[in-house]
Amino acid sequence: MSTVRTLHVRIEGLVGVGYRAWVESTARAMGLTGWVRNRRDCSVEMVLQGPPERVGDMLHRCEQGPPGARVTKVEVLGEEAGAYDGFKVLPTA
Secondary structure: OOOOEEEEEEEEEEOOOOHHHHHHHHHHHOOOEEEEEEOOOOOEEEEEEEOHHHHHHHHHHHHHOOOOOEEEEEEEEEEOOOOOOOEEEOOOO
């Protein structure tokens, strides 16, 4: 069993301008690495990497989001490879 899981995730809904910052601070507090960015189609895309149970917990937290967010879908796009150093907010793609 792997001690690290890396997921590529897409989030849809009315999440507001603070969602990326919330993801970054929550992921860092949980000891996760990866990145998050807005997409031009108004979705949010991210890669989460860390212990499987923490990655799963973060996915559940993303379903709720910060106060005021209305998440309609959290979709795992796939398992990813690679190593990440820290957690970053990337420019909109």
